[in-house]
Amino acid sequence: MTIRTRFAPSPTGYLHIGGLRTALFSYLWARKNKGSFILRIEDTDQKRYVKGAVDLLIKSLINVGLQPDEGLVAPGKERGKFGPYIQSQRLKIYQKSAQDLIHKGLAYYCFCSSQRLEKLKREQQDRQEMPHYDGRCRALSETEIKKNLAQNRSAVIRFKIPPVEKIVVKDLLHGEITVSPRDLDDFILLKSDGYATYHLANVVDDVGMKISHVIRGEEWLPSLPKHILLYQAFGYKAPEFVHLPLLLNPDRSKLSKRQGDVSVEDFIGHGYLPSALINYVALLGWNPGTEREIFSLTELSQEFSLKKLNKASAIFDVQKLNWFNAEYIRKIIKAGGKEYADLAAYSVRFITKMPERAKDLLRLFGSRLSRLNELDILSAWLWKLPKYDRKLLIFKKSTKDKTELGLKLALDKLSSLDPKKWTQDNIFSALENIVKENNLAPGDVFWPVRLAISGQEKSPSPAEILEFLGAEESLARLQKALSLL
RNA sequence: GGCCCCAUCGUCUAACGGUUAGGACGUCAGGUUCUCAACCUGGCAAUCCGGGUUCGAUUCCCGGUGGGGUCACCA
Numbered sequence: 001m002t003i004r005t006r007f008a009p010s011p012t013g014y015l016h017i018g019g020l021r022t023a024l025f026s027y028l029w030a031r032k033n034k035g036s037f038i039l040r041i042e043d044t045d046q047k048r049y050v051k052g053a054v055d056l057l058i059k060s061l062i063n064v065g066l067q068p069d070e071g072l073v074a075p076g077k078e079r080g081k082f083g084p085y086i087q088s089q090r091l092k093i094y095q096k097s098a099q100d101l102i103h104k105g106l107a108y109y110c111f112c113s114s115q116r117l118e119k120l121k122r123e124q125q126d127r128q129e130m131p132h133y134d135g136r137c138r139a140l141s142e143t144e145i146k147k148n149l150a151q152n153r154s155a156v157i158r159f160k161i162p163p164v165e166k167i168v169v170k171d172l173l174h175g176e177i178t179v180s181p182r183d184l185d186d187f188i189l190l191k192s193d194g195y196a197t198y199h200l201a202n203v204v205d206d207v208g209m210k211i212s213h214v215i216r217g218e219e220w221l222p223s224l225p226k227h228i229l230l231y232q233a234f235g236y237k238a239p240e241f242v243h244l245p246l247l248l249n250p251d252r253s254k255l256s257k258r259q260g261d262v263s264v265e266d267f268i269g270h271g272y273l274p275s276a277l278i279n280y281v282a283l284l285g286w287n288p289g290t291e292r293e294i295f296s297l298t299e300l301s302q303e304f305s306l307k308k309l310n311k312a313s314a315i316f317d318v319q320k321l322n323w324f325n326a327e328y329i330r331k332i333i334k335a336g337g338k339e340y341a342d343l344a345a346y347s348v349r350f351i352t353k354m355p356e357r358a359k360d361l362l363r364l365f366g367s368r369l370s371r372l373n374e375l376d377i378l379s380a381w382l383w384k385l386p387k388y389d390r391k392l393l394i395f396k397k398s399t400k401d402k403t404e405l406g407l408k409l410a411l412d413k414l415s416s417l418d419p420k421k422w423t424q425d426n427i428f429s430a431l432e433n434i435v436k437e438n439n440l441a442p443g444d445v446f447w448p449v450r451l452a453i454s455g456q457e458k459s460p461s462p463a464e465i466l467e468f469l470g471a472e473e474s475l476a477r478l479q480k481a482l483s484l485l
Numbered sequence: 486g487g488c489c490c491c492a493u494c495g496u497c498u499a500a501c502g503g504u505u506a507g508g509a510c511g512u513c514a515g516g517u518u519c520u521c522a523a524c525c526u527g528g529c530a531a532u533c534c535g536g537g538u539u540c541g542a543u544u545c546c547c548g549g550u551g552g553g554g555u556c557a558c559c560a
Contacts, residue, residue: 010560045559114558121557130487130556156558174490183488183556191558198560222489222555245491245553252552280497283509287498291508310498313553317496320510330523368522395519446519458521 003035004212006071007061008202010042011053014263015060017316018217018247018255021281024300025244025309026215027066028282031301038209039068041086042202044195054086060264064274065297071209082209087201094196097204097234098157098189106233107189110137110158111148132185133158157190159199159230167225172213172242173309179225187226199223203230206239215242218313242306245285245313255316267321271350271372273343276325284314294327322370333366347372353383360468364460381455382468385477388455390484395447404485406445407452409434411478419471428463452481 005026009019030037039061041054055075061068070080078085087094101107112133121131138160140148148155161184168178189200196204206214221243231238247255261267267277278297287310288295288303295303332343344359350372351358365378380386394403413430435445450462453474459465466474 008560012560042560048559110558117558128486132556154558171490177489179488185556188558193558195558197558202560217554218490219554219560224489243490248553250496254553283497285497289499291499293497293509312491314498315496317510320497323510326523365522367524397519441519443519448519450519456520460521462519 001212002210003030003033004038004210005030005035005215006038006040006206006209006211007066007068008040008042008205008216009057010045010048011050011057012048013050013053013056014265015057016255017262017264017267017281020060020064020066020264020277021247021284022215022217022244023061023066024278024281025242025286025304026213028300028304029213029215029306030069032304035212036069037066038080038211039071039073039085040205040209041072041088042198043086043088044198044201046088046193046195056265060268063268064264064278080209085209087196087205090201090205091194091196093208094200094204095190095194098196098200101159101189101233102157104233105160106162107157107159108138108186109140109145109149109155110186110188111140111153111155112137113154133187135186138186154192156188156192158186159189159226159233161186162229162233167229169224169228170241171221171224172240172306173311174221174243177221177224184225184229199226199230203227203234203236207231207234207236211239213240213242215244218243218246242309244309245311247284248313248315250315250317252315260318269373271374272321272325273328273346273372276328277321279328280321280324284316285310294331326370329362329366329369329372333362347375350375351379352376353379357468364464364468368460381459382465385453385480386455388451390481392457393448393451393481393485395443397441398444398447400485402440402444403448404482405438406434406440407448407478407482407485409438410445410449411475411482414466414471414478415475417471422467422471424463424467427466428461431462448481449478453477 007019007023007026009015009023015023027037029035039058041057043049043054054072058068058072058075062074067073071078071083071085073079084090098107102109117133120134124131137158161181164181166178166180167184168176170176187199188197190196205211224241224243228238249255255262261270264277268274275296278300279293279295282295282300283293286304287308289308329343332339340359340362344362347358347362348355351361353376361375361379365375369375369378393407394400398406410431413434414427417426417430431445431449434440435442446462450459450465451457453462453465453469469477
């Protein structure tokens, strides 16, 4: 069997991190089985239409590496023979499907006004009953329906929940689930504006697009019976279903804005690497069966398996994401080469001062940041030496005299260093020699030098900073420190 | 409230019915060091509760509790 999965978001403005995980697992399952990953847009609610959201969604997916094989494969570009892949362009298909069900006697027109429905709901709630449609229009006669239609009365098409004993549905993750039709409403298939509801569009499209596995969020589990009933009503074979556990806020509520970032764009914009984000999210509800944690998207594609999915919902923990991101940054810098160059080029967008020195900045601060957007704040003192308390120049285990000596010797020695040899290694041995030759402690030299050139109590090591600053600026800063003492 | 799903350290998770219940993040302590990171070593920390089944339950069954989801002409 050809594996065909799909990600079918509604374009409400941004790609939610929960959506990312759903998309990722769908993508991985397709890759794992050499199948196809399809991107379809579910925009059957005109009220919720957000301009530009579709393109943003596609870009976000592609940005993190989840390139669709079919459907919306790029902004404004469709590929595949089962299109269109935007539901608002498939209205006729849904309308015909709904009509088919009416002809089969499995669906019916409903002319109930929203006021009546509203009132019905209120009354039911007052009586402590579960709100549900009372099925009034089920009983409409053929002539009444014709009359209403002729008068152009506002109508929806409802599905007729069949009078079966029980409905058994199957989910690959949760197993068999049995529900009673009494708990199901005669739900709406086609709205009065001619658009399909999710339930109809979803089923019609998943069949039409030959989807083999529907991988979606657990919030859809309660409506799975409706969907199964629909497949049966149409006479279609239903695809396999996997309902993924939800992602939660630290307080266990459904993952939402206001408790921090939830959109992929936000995370990327704040300096999280797509690869780290993907890696972290993949491990939320899935594990490789080993203790390995670092995986590229390609490696995930090979390792992924539905069997190792977890059933319990997971809290989205930014701390661990930070660790993944930091780990990726450190590894890339350590690896060097093209990866490092690419990261530097990528980092440029987070650097306001001297972006051309991105590579150096990464080397300097790479091990002490978890997000690339910290680069700017972390490096601020490089561009402008801040005012600092001169007392800080003296290391806690040192004295004023030793500090002055250390600084002076450092200034002398570095002044005489050939600017062509102004490298970290040479600078380090110069400073180290001062310590050795004058019977000083490292703290008598390294500490005041570091403070003099950075104004910081915490910073990268002196030689690294000095190399970055260059001879001229470095010597000026040392000079200044001496004058302060 | 009805229905549905779920339940191992604070968090993500591992454990053919037999393990000192493992790993990772975080945290704490120590090492390294001029500082901070990084790095290395170690510590603290969990099977929701109650019944069964079994020689033996984290694991299987039932009940409870807790958490979540869902009950729209939204997806």
